[in-house]
Amino acid sequence: MTETMTRNDTRALDGFLQSFKSLEPTWSRNGQRWLQPVRRAAMARLAEIGFPTVHDEDWRFTNLAPIVTTAFQPAAEAAASVDAGSLTPFAFAGCDCTRLVFLNGRFAPGLSTSPLLPAGVRAGSLAQTLADDRVALEPHLARHEDFQQEAFSALNTAFLTDGAFVSVPRGTVVEQPIHILYVTLPGDGPVATHPRTLVVTGDDSQVSVVEDFVSLGDGTHLSNAVTELVVGDGSVVGHYLIQRESRQAFHVSTLRGQQGRSSSLTSHTVLMGGALTRRNIHPVLAGEGAECLINGLFMANGRQHMDNYMKVEHASPHCASRQVYKGILDGQSHGVFHGRIIVHKDAQKTDAKQTNMNLLLSEDAQIDTKPQLEIYADDVKCTHGATVGQIDDEAIFYLRSRGIPEASARALLLYAFAGDMLQRMKVEPIRRHLERLVSQWVPQGNLLEGVR
Amino acid sequence: MLEIKNLHAKINGREILKGVDLTVRAGEVHSIMGPNGSGKSTLAQVLAGRESYEITHGEVLYRGKNLLEMSPEERACEGVFLAFQYPVEIPGVNNTYFLKAAVNAIRKYHGQEELDAMDFLALMKNKMKLLDMDEGLLNRSVNEGFSGGEKKRNEIFHMAVLQPTLAILDETDSGLDIDAMKIVANGVNALRSPDRAMLVVTHYQRLLNYIVPDFVHVLVDGRIVRSGGKELALELEEQGYVGIEAEATQLTKV
Numbered sequence: 253m254t255e256t257m258t259r260n261d262t263r264a265l266d267g268f269l270q271s272f273k274s275l276e277p278t279w280s281r282n283g284q285r286w287l288q289p290v291r292r293a294a295m296a297r298l299a300e301i302g303f304p305t306v307h308d309e310d311w312r313f314t315n316l317a318p319i320v321t322t323a324f325q326p327a328a329e330a331a332a333s334v335d336a337g338s339l340t341p342f343a344f345a346g347c348d349c350t351r352l353v354f355l356n357g358r359f360a361p362g363l364s365t366s367p368l369l370p371a372g373v374r375a376g377s378l379a380q381t382l383a384d385d386r387v388a389l390e391p392h393l394a395r396h397e398d399f400q401q402e403a404f405s406a407l408n409t410a411f412l413t414d415g416a417f418v419s420v421p422r423g424t425v426v427e428q429p430i431h432i433l434y435v436t437l438p439g440d441g442p443v444a445t446h447p448r449t450l451v452v453t454g455d456d457s458q459v460s461v462v463e464d465f466v467s468l469g470d471g472t473h474l475s476n477a478v479t480e481l482v483v484g485d486g487s488v489v490g491h492y493l494i495q496r497e498s499r500q501a502f503h504v505s506t507l508r509g510q511q512g513r514s515s516s517l518t519s520h521t522v523l524m525g526g527a528l529t530r531r532n533i534h535p536v537l538a539g540e541g542a543e544c545l546i547n548g549l550f551m552a553n554g555r556q557h558m559d560n561y562m563k564v565e566h567a568s569p570h571c572a573s574r575q576v577y578k579g580i581l582d583g584q585s586h587g588v589f590h591g592r593i594i595v596h597k598d599a600q601k602t603d604a605k606q607t608n609m610n611l612l613l614s615e616d617a618q619i620d621t622k623p624q625l626e627i628y629a630d631d632v633k634c635t636h637g638a639t640v641g642q643i644d645d646e647a648i649f650y651l652r653s654r655g656i657p658e659a660s661a662r663a664l665l666l667y668a669f670a671g672d673m674l675q676r677m678k679v680e681p682i683r684r685h686l687e688r689l690v691s692q693w694v695p696q697g698n699l700l701e702g703v704r
Numbered sequence: 705m706l707e708i709k710n711l712h713a714k715i716n717g718r719e720i721l722k723g724v725d726l727t728v729r730a731g732e733v734h735s736i737m738g739p740n741g742s743g744k745s746t747l748a749q750v751l752a753g754r755e756s757y758e759i760t761h762g763e764v765l766y767r768g769k770n771l772l773e774m775s776p777e778e779r780a781c782e783g784v785f786l787a788f789q790y791p792v793e794i795p796g797v798n799n800t801y802f803l804k805a806a807v808n809a810i811r812k813y814h815g816q817e818e819l820d821a822m823d824f825l826a827l828m829k830n831k832m833k834l835l836d837m838d839e840g841l842l843n844r845s846v847n848e849g850f851s852g853g854e855k856k857r858n859e860i861f862h863m864a865v866l867q868p869t870l871a872i873l874d875e876t877d878s879g880l881d882i883d884a885m886k887i888v889a890n891g892v893n894a895l896r897s898p899d900r901a902m903l904v905v906t907h908y909q910r911l912l913n914y915i916v917p918d919f920v921h922v923l924v925d926g927r928i929v930r931s932g933g934k935e936l937a938l939e940l941e942e943q944g945y946v947g948i949e950a951e952a953t954q955l956t957k958v
Contacts, residue, residue, distance in 0.1 A: 655780035668796025
């Protein structure tokens, strides 16, 4: 009954169609005319397929009713109302990194910082690049993420106007991470942003990019983000996503990786915020010998819903992929791990592993974990495993028997479970920042002071 | 120091301890021996405060205080230490951090200032030498990937750092080769002192060649059926538990 109502409820879709109609003429004035056919096609496709329901296999565990039944307005311009100080808590201490700040989806140069980058490295606004140098974008923008199949990607593409553009020339190493801060200031009614990120790395280059989603203030909002990450042959790329938006935020984001020969992509996802989050990771190992390491930590309490969807596509021989996801679920929260691995016919000698470990801290917390292997090659190694459990009583007793109070023992064990994912992060200032966030999240995490 | 009176304990409805009486004075080393399933480990765990056991009768006084009313961490802070038969692996918790948290929790309990990193490191280094520990083990997660011998050595290392008043060693010898056993025994012997007592739970007499007890007790079917000096252990070694078990059955029937 509810489901039928959701399917027929077009409030969100109608709202987006209306916004599209009113915004479209302004975009064509802004020197972005070449994108117009793409946007229109994307909007038309979304109108055609609509938003997914739990009857779609890929959305089985996530009821989108809260999003689908909400009429979102485009988030208003907000540059004037934010001062640099309010963004300080989000900065990574001890990191002289490039920071690109976006307010309600628009680049805010006044709040962004850009130390000297190696020659030829670009890190800035996609809107600006669309106006100045479309040649740099055309081969990649909206070429990798398939909006024909994915409703939210179609939506993002229909409203594609701004976001971050990072490009690293061949053979260049960018030492400091590039921090992209997507800030939403909710309005009086529900608002939506559609940030688009494009990262292109030349052959044999190296860079780390952080996408960090935050809200300033309360109010319903939707962040619907798409990132296309083109990893050149032999390149080493780190990608971080931090979801720490407000408890009234909806968040749908997709990382679409396109990996060249012998390239290495390491993706870290940390989900802590939001009411309903759907995180898609979709790397395509297109070049021979490429590898991708996909790490995730999701921590939910209250009534939060966090859905992690992986689609790892092995398209060439000798590629390796590793998925390691850990979930901690408290209260009445609901976590999902859906790990798809697709091994194409020619992808012989594929080595794919998937692990999902979950801790349930309460009776009412829930986890759905689902591996899905689709193997069309005959010489491959694919393994998967999932665990769901509680904090180990033996371990608690062991710690207590050494004098550590029970509450501290619990905090310590929880932190250790999550900390394992943080240890995998190579960029130290980011890791330290997240260690602090995680210890603040852990119940009685203050007891960890001096221990962790 | 420790007075156990008519202690009964059960788990999952099954009675394991059926009236244990034992008195341990400061400076003494007592060995509890007995066949498998006699309740040795249960006694050790109950004394450390394992909550899955239900105490149905009896009392335990530790330095005049009711031990059974204390939480496991309170017992630890009051100086009770259990070296586990099966030390728990705790992935992600660094051995050093863990011990520092333990030392400082105990110091805090006694109103002492917490040790700073430097003092703590000095303490660790000192105790590590005692047990011939590889420094690498300190930076690893607690017991994770340790060999059986490394785990047992780590337990005694914890004991050396925490300096308990009453140390309970639960089958610390099981799974140790002779070299490891000597090291562990040396570590234990170094801690023997007039104001400290030890309860050494073991299945085999072997360990008692190195840790020589003042008293030996034989636990059979949840009760101490014989007590004696160190020579009792040797007698058991020769005759096995069979004779004593038969005696115990006789006693029960009478």
